[in-house]
Amino acid sequence: MQEPSDKALVPFVSVDHMMQLIHHIGVANMLRGLADYIEADFKRWERFDKTPRVASHSAEGVIELMPTSDGETYGFKYVNGHPKNTADGLQTVTAFGLLADVETGYPVLLTEMTMLTALRTAATSAMVARALAPKGAATMAMIGNGAQSEFQSLAMQSIAGITHVRLYDTDPAATAKCAANLAGTGLAVTRCTTAEEAIVGAQILTTCTADKALATILTDNMVGSGVHINAIGGDCPGKTETAPEILKRGDIFVEYPPQTRIEGDIQQLADDHPVTEVWQVLAGQAPGRTSDKQITIFDSVGFAIEDFSALRYVRDRITGTPFFHPLDLLADPDDPRDLFGMLTRANG
C-alpha cells in the first residue's frame, strides 16, 4: 500500500497531547500567550469574516459550529452545550476545532478544544480585565466554582495582576475543589459562604454559574461603584446572571453585538441599549474605563475569533514538538483526477 502523502496528513492534537503541551509551556505562560494572540486578532477585527454561530437546538441542549476566516486562514469550532450532561457524568461543554488554508481549502490542524476553550475563555476574560478593570485591582470574587473557575483565577493572576481570589458556589464541594486546585499557585484564596461575602473588597467580580434559568447571581444592592464585572455564565438564550439594574448603572462591553444581544446578560435589556465592542477599545477606537467610580461590565458569550486565535497559537507552538500526531484525514491521490485508482491500488 502507498503511504499517504504529506498533504494528506493533518496534525492532530489529542486531549493528552494538549495537556502535555500546556504543561510543557506552563499554564500561566500559555494563558499569557493566548491572551496576546486573542488581543492581536481583536485589534484586526475588521479583517475577519464574522457570522453568528450556526446552532442546532434540541430539548437537551445545543450543538454549534463557529466558523471564521481572516482571508488567509479559516477556522471553526464544534462545541456542544448540554447542562444536563453533568448529572450523567459527562461534560456540559466539549469541543474540537480545525484550521485550514484558505488558498487550498486543506485543513492544517485538528485539535481537541475542551481544554483549549477553557484556557481561551479565561485568557479572553483576563485580557479584557487588563484593559477595563480599575487600576491596581488585586482581588477577584469568583462566583461559580465549576470547570472554568481555576482557569479564570489563574488567567486573572498572570494577565491582570490579581493576587487574591474569593470563592463562592452554591455547592461547598465545588468551592473546596477550586480552593484545593489553586493551592500552590501563589494566589491567596478565601472560601466564602455567600455571594455577598465573596465580593467584599473585590475590584473584579467574575460570575460563571451553570444554571440554564434566568438567575440573578449579582443583585443591584450587592454591587458598588468602581468594579469590573466579568460576566461569563450569561451565555445562551434564557441564561443570565446579572441584575438588569446593574447593567444599566454600568458601561457594557461585548464581543459581537448581534450574538451577545441574543445570548448574553444584555438579553434582559432593550435591543438598542448602548454597548461598546471590546475590539474598539483595544484598537484605541473607543474609550474603555474613564473613571475610578465607573462600573465596567464585560458581557462575554465567547466568539469564533477567540477560538481562531487559540487554534493559531496551538498551530504555532506544536511545530517541532512531540505533542501531535499526523492524521490520515485527506485522500490525496498522485493524480487528483484518479481517486478511483487510489482506491483500487489500496486493495492489495
Place this chain on the structure above:
Amino acid sequence: MQEPSDKALVPFVSVDHMMQLIHHIGVANMLRGLADYIEADFKRWERFDKTPRVASHSAEGVIELMPTSDGETYGFKYVNGHPKNTADGLQTVTAFGLLADVETGYPVLLTEMTMLTALRTAATSAMVARALAPKGAATMAMIGNGAQSEFQSLAMQSIAGITHVRLYDTDPAATAKCAANLAGTGLAVTRCTTAEEAIVGAQILTTCTADKALATILTDNMVGSGVHINAIGGDCPGKTETAPEILKRGDIFVEYPPQTRIEGDIQQLADDHPVTEVWQVLAGQAPGRTSDKQITIFDSVGFAIEDFSALRYVRDRITGTPFFHPLDLLADPDDPRDLFGMLTRANG
C-alpha cells in the same frame, strides 16, 4: 497518567481505513447500501433540520460546513471546493465529517469523507436515476471523466442497471484513465471523441465536468426525448453545464430548492421556474417520470442529508471491524466540574 474514558474516545475512520472498509464490503455493495440509506433518509425528509450550507468564499474557492440533524443524530461535513487545486497536484474537493448524539452533544464518529463523498454522490445519482430514468435504460453517456466518473459508472451499473458507458472528456487522458479503471467491472466501455458521439443511444446522460465557468456541455440540439439527465457538475454559482433550452423542455428534480436555485444548473432559469423535490417522488407525494418521451433532469448539487446518510452507514458498518481507531478527541474528567484537576493530574 489516567487513560481516557470510553466517552472521551471517538471512533475515527482514516482514508486508509475507509478504503479498506470499501474493499471489505465491496464497491458495488457499498454503493447499493449507501443508496438505500440515502433513499430512506429522503423518505423522511420532513424530519430533518435543513439549512443551506455555511460557506466561506475566497478568490480561490470555498470552504463549507454542511450540518443537519434528524433530532436524534446530528451530522456535519467540512468540504472545500478549489478548482485551481488540480493544477498544483491537490484535490479540488476534500472532506471530512462527524456524527454526534443530539442528547449529549458528544461526537460518535469522525471520518474522512473525500472517498465517502465520491461514493455518496454516485449513490445519490443512481438512486435518483433508478426512480426517474426510462425503463430498461442500459446505456449511460459519461461526459467528464474526472475523479467522479468511475463512481458514477459503477453506481449506475449496480443500482440503476446500466450495462454500457460511453465516455467523453475534453482531455483524452482522462477518458483513458476512466476506461482503464472500469476494465474488469463488467461494464461495456466505449471511448468517444466528442460529447455528441458519447450520447448516441444513451438513455442516461451524466455531466460531471470541472470548469468553474458557465459552460454548455449539453446543447439544445444534442438532446432528444426520452432521456434522463444526471447533471452533477453544475454545482456552484457561475458553474453550469446544461443549456437552458433543455432545462425548459424537461422536468426538473432537485434536492433542496433554496440551495439548487443558487448553485445548480437552474441558476440559469427564473427563480420561480417549477421544480420537483426528489424526496417527494421517493415518498410517493409527487409524480416522477410520467412518459417514455419525457426528459427528466436531476439537477444535483449535493445536500447535507446525503452526507448524514453516508455517515450513518459508516457508523453502522464499522462496528466489530478493525477499520477505525479510537481518537482521544474529548476531555472527559471523572468529575465534570474538575477539568483543571484532570489537567493537573496529567502532569506526572
